[in-house]
Amino acid sequence: MPKTPAWQRKEGKNPKGGLNAKGRASYNKATGGNLKPPQPEGGARKKSFCARMSGVKGPMKKPNGEPTRKALALKKWKC
Numbered sequence: 359m360p361k362t363p364a365w366q367r368k369e370g371k372n373p374k375g376g377l378n379a380k381g382r383a384s385y386n387k388a389t390g391g392n393l394k395p396p397q398p399e400g401g402a403r404k405k406s407f408c409a410r411m412s413g414v415k416g417p418m419k420k421p422n423g424e425p426t427r428k429a430l431a432l433k434k435w436k437c
Contacts, residue, residue: 375427398434398435
């Protein structure tokens with residue numbers, strides 16, 4: 359059975375939110391995309407990401423009280 363790409367597995371995800379370098383490389387290779395690392399210090403990418411991601415429906419915490427991946431990503435980008 360073929361292995362799923364790293365960006366879909368735990369090894370490609372950053373525990374603090376988003377994808378790690380291996381996950382971004384795997385995604386870019388699989389889709390032809392051009393994902394870049396987070397830009398928490400500011401700039402146009404940060405404004406755009408925060409505006410899009412803040413409007414996404416869904417909870418910020420899981421039923422067990424842990425933050426969701428959405429919450430972790432927003433925190434990582436300092437939104």
